[in-house]
Amino acid sequence: MSESTTRLPDLDNIRFDAPAPEVRRDDQALRDFAATLRAKPGEWALLGRDTNGNCARQKAYDLRRGALPQFRDGRYEAETHTMFGEPRVYVRYVGGEAR
Known part of the structure; x- marks a missing residue:
């Protein structure tokens, strides 16, 4: 396999x-999404896809630190993963106090 060949996922x-x-x-859709996560703590959900990896990473960072008002009811973990060149943001609710 040449070095320029992309490795397939497991x-x-x-x-x-x-x-x-x-x-x-929009605001209500994000509130509903956060409420659904709180109903299933610990389960990862795809928040969305971005065209830019930097935007996806910033969104995940903002979610983790509680910068988005829709996600201040406790603690959330957020990660970005790129699949076939498409950055994606995954989020899960892990409990905790409201911010």
Whole structure:
């Protein structure tokens, strides 16, 4: 394999999901998303995809530090992962006090 060839993901860990419906990322949609996470603590959910890795990382950082008002009801973990060149933001609720 040449060094310029992209490594395939671990095929044993591929998840199959039905496509989610399109949702506008407005205030109420984010509040509903956060409420759903609080109902399933510890479970990761895809918040969305970004065209830019820097924007995705900033969004994850803002979520972790409670900078978004919709995510101040406790503590959230957020990570970014890039799949086939597409940055994605994943979030989970881990409990804790409201900020």
